[in-house]
Amino acid sequence: xxxxxxxxxxxxxxxxxxxxxxxxxxxxxxxxxxxxxxxxxxxxxxxxxxxxxxxxxxxxxxxxxxxxxxxxxxxxxxxxxxxxxxxxxxxxxxxxxxxxxxxxxxxxxxxxxxxxxxxxxxxxxxxxxxxxxxxxxxxxxxxxxxxxxxxxxxxxxxxxxxxxxxxxxxxxxxxxxxxxxxxxxxxxxxxxxxxxxxxxxxxxxxxxxxxxxxxxxxxxxxxxxxxxxxxxxxxxxxxxxxxxxxxxxxxxxxxxxxxxxxxxxxxxxxxxxxxxxxxxxxxxxxxxxxxxxxxxxxxxxxxxxxxxxxxxxxxxxxxxxxxxxxxxxxxxxxxxxxxxxxxxxxxxxxxxxxxxxxxxxxxxxxxxxxxxxxxxxxxxxxxxxxxxxxxxxxxxxxxxxxxxxxxxxxxxxxxxxxxxxxxxxxxxxxxxxxxxxxxxxxxxxxxxxxxxxxxxxxxxxxxxxxx
Amino acid sequence: xxxxxxxxxxxxxxxxxxxxxxxxxxxxxxxxxxxxxxxxxxxxxxxxxxxxxxxxxxxxxxxxxxxxxxxxxxxxxxxxxxxxxxxxxxxxxxxxxxxxxxxxxxxxxxxxxxxxxxxxxxxxxxxxxxxxxxxxxxxxxxxxxxxxxxxxxxxxxxxxxxxxxxxxxxxxxxxxxxxxxxxxxxxxxxxxxxxxxxxxx
Numbered sequence: 001x002x003x004x005x006x007x008x009x010x011x012x013x014x015x016x017x018x019x020x021x022x023x024x025x026x027x028x029x030x031x032x033x034x035x036x037x038x039x040x041x042x043x044x045x046x047x048x049x050x051x052x053x054x055x056x057x058x059x060x061x062x063x064x065x066x067x068x069x070x071x072x073x074x075x076x077x078x079x080x081x082x083x084x085x086x087x088x089x090x091x092x093x094x095x096x097x098x099x100x101x102x103x104x105x106x107x108x109x110x111x112x113x114x115x116x117x118x119x120x121x122x123x124x125x126x127x128x129x130x131x132x133x134x135x136x137x138x139x140x141x142x143x144x145x146x147x148x149x150x151x152x153x154x155x156x157x158x159x160x161x162x163x164x165x166x167x168x169x170x171x172x173x174x175x176x177x178x179x180x181x182x183x184x185x186x187x188x189x190x191x192x193x194x195x196x197x198x199x200x201x202x203x204x205x206x207x208x209x210x211x212x213x214x215x216x217x218x219x220x221x222x223x224x225x226x227x228x229x230x231x232x233x234x235x236x237x238x239x240x241x242x243x244x245x246x247x248x249x250x251x252x253x254x255x256x257x258x259x260x261x262x263x264x265x266x267x268x269x270x271x272x273x274x275x276x277x278x279x280x281x282x283x284x285x286x287x288x289x290x291x292x293x294x295x296x297x298x299x300x301x302x303x304x305x306x307x308x309x310x311x312x313x314x315x316x317x318x319x320x321x322x323x324x325x326x327x328x329x330x331x332x333x334x335x336x337x338x339x340x341x342x343x344x345x346x347x348x349x350x351x352x353x354x355x356x357x358x359x360x361x362x363x364x365x366x367x368x369x370x371x372x373x374x375x376x377x378x379x380x381x382x383x384x385x386x387x388x389x390x391x392x393x394x395x396x397x398x399x400x401x402x403x404x405x406x407x408x409x410x411x412x413x414x415x416x417x418x419x420x421x422x423x424x425x426x427x428x429x430x431x432x433x434x435x436x437x438x439x440x441x442x443x444x445x446x447x448x449x450x451x452x453x454x455x456x457x458x459x460x461x462x463x464x465x466x467x
Numbered sequence: 468x469x470x471x472x473x474x475x476x477x478x479x480x481x482x483x484x485x486x487x488x489x490x491x492x493x494x495x496x497x498x499x500x501x502x503x504x505x506x507x508x509x510x511x512x513x514x515x516x517x518x519x520x521x522x523x524x525x526x527x528x529x530x531x532x533x534x535x536x537x538x539x540x541x542x543x544x545x546x547x548x549x550x551x552x553x554x555x556x557x558x559x560x561x562x563x564x565x566x567x568x569x570x571x572x573x574x575x576x577x578x579x580x581x582x583x584x585x586x587x588x589x590x591x592x593x594x595x596x597x598x599x600x601x602x603x604x605x606x607x608x609x610x611x612x613x614x615x616x617x618x619x620x621x622x623x624x625x626x627x628x629x630x631x632x633x634x635x636x637x638x639x640x641x642x643x644x645x646x647x648x649x650x651x652x653x654x655x656x657x658x659x660x661x662x663x664x665x666x667x668x
Binding site: 123 | 483489495498500502512548569576581643658667668
């Protein structure tokens with residue numbers, strides 16, 4: 001048998017049917033559903049008299065629209081948002097799908113609660129009507145975002161029509177320098193490949209720097225595979241993965257655990273397996289980075305300066321000109337001198353407990369600069385509870401952070417957490433698109449540690465100067 | 468789904484790379500539970516001032532392009548969020564074809580589910596069509612899916628590739644859930660075999 005990549009193995013294990021032209025029917029093990037991209041899919045089922053084929057493989061959670069204010073139990077003020085969450089509730093009930101509702105401590109960002117509840121397991125195929133589904137790839141699961149029509153397709157058939165992607169290897173060798181994190185790795189990879197570099201591929205991340213990362217860090221890396229254009233990102237499971245999954249509510253139990261584990265241990269890329277593309281980075285050369293523009297590929301070390309449009313080629317020249325104008329930056333300006341108004345810590349990229357620990361470590365005994373708005377939105381109710389138990393929440397609040405309830409929040413500003421026009425935000429989220437965090441808002445993507453450093457000084461700051 | 472066979476319509480030029488789905492339809496319009504009505508807010512932040520008045524310079528506000536059915540754009544069109552609201556907004560506005568050198572994966576697939584034909588062409592062909600599109604109301608392109616050709620205003624013809632299965636679905640306006648359910652016994656057989664292979668799932 002010819003050697004296979006991890007992606008090849010998972011693909012083959014889920015192949016229901018393949019047409020001669022390669023159009024395939026892939027079986028889906030886990031379907032995560034949120035309120036924004038699912039109402040039309042459930043409505044489609046109703047109109048055609050179809051049912052959910054495997055409700056037990058489907059889990060629903062409201063996250064995009066929900067307020068993160070402490071008094072949210074009183075209900076959602078915005079009528080449209082409220083209707084959307086109510087629709088999810090009704091659909092979950094009508095179609096027999098488990099839902100973690102707004103008042104459930106298990107509620108949170110869909111990509112945080114999947115791993116947290118053990119819904120995410122190695123070797124699975126996982127889909128969700130959300131591009132950041134790539135996050136679950138950190139467990140060696142083939143996970144990707146789908147559109148609403150595909151959500152309906154998966155609900156009705158538990159399969160997805162797919163054509164196989166190509167294999168790409170991203171190898172990060174050596175060790176990260178102090179102050180450099182998973183976020184810097186994933187942004188640096190995108191900086192190198194561009195936002196379309198991964199189009200048509202499934203990426204497998206490997207190398208010492210990836211192996212050394214915690215599960216939380218690996219999730220951060222895979223989360224942004226989509227920002228590099230890839231269909232999915234994968235990391236082969238290892239002892240860290242198994243230890244993370246073990247004992248979680250939906251993890252295999254008793255005798256099944258041993259069976260699952262034996263299978264999971266076969267989930268790695270065989271020696272000599274073929275990759276269609278390779279990207280190799282030296283971890284030691286990765287610096288703490290920030291984005292300067294309105295595409296996640298606009299990445300530079302914090303020690304750098306704002307580039308000029310002429311530094312680029314082709315369509316990127318005009319794009320850079322537009323970005324600089326939107327961002328209110330001047331070529332040659334030092335990134336470390338860019339002043340900010342807001343700090344946002346949270347999202348499916350960096351809303352996990354480890355991220356909050358990192359911020360608390362830096363903020364202990366320090367204060368958020370006067371006049372800054374600084375908010376922390378834990379990725380789930382359970383992350384929030386754990387942070388409170390560990391004393392992290394107290395440190396953050398004493399430092400001047402607004403300590404909020406779980407949700408997607410200012411990552412995309414569908415709820416009231418938004419930037420005003422012209423406001424500039426140091427954000428641990430994943431997209432710096434025009435208007436993403438609020439019309440006219442300016443986003444600089446960075447790691448949680450870098451966000452904490454910016455909160456202290458009120459400008460983009462090299463975290464290595466603080467710790 | 469509405470069938471797609473042949474479109475003869477005005478092409479609007481959008482010479483930008485990395486047009487993301489947040490630009491195509493900003494988040495505040497994702498709160499709908501319907502698929503229709505999103506055309507009014509297509510490219511909202513580029514098309515309208517905050518007071519709701521039109522930004523005259525934006526291509527789809529110019530008289531020649533208000534009824535455009537084709538969009539010609541730069542690399543990596545449709546990147547970012549998986550929101551199907553993006554093709555719904557394009558369709559609702561009247562856009563049936565998007566031509567670009569490359570597309571983001573999820574957006575590309577979403578188009579086919581909604582009767583929109585995304586066409587990938589080499590940069591030089593896109594440049595030529597972009598030039599054509601800049602001729603305003605004279606920029607009429609004929610896009611024929613059956614023959615996989617684009618006819619320009621000068622009569623020149625460009626051929627394009629399309630996945631045969633996706634082509635068939637568009638031409639017939641087929642419901643792919645219905646197609647998949649024709650394989651339902653295969654899904655059932657897979658599930659039975661899979662349960663013995665992975666009993667923990």
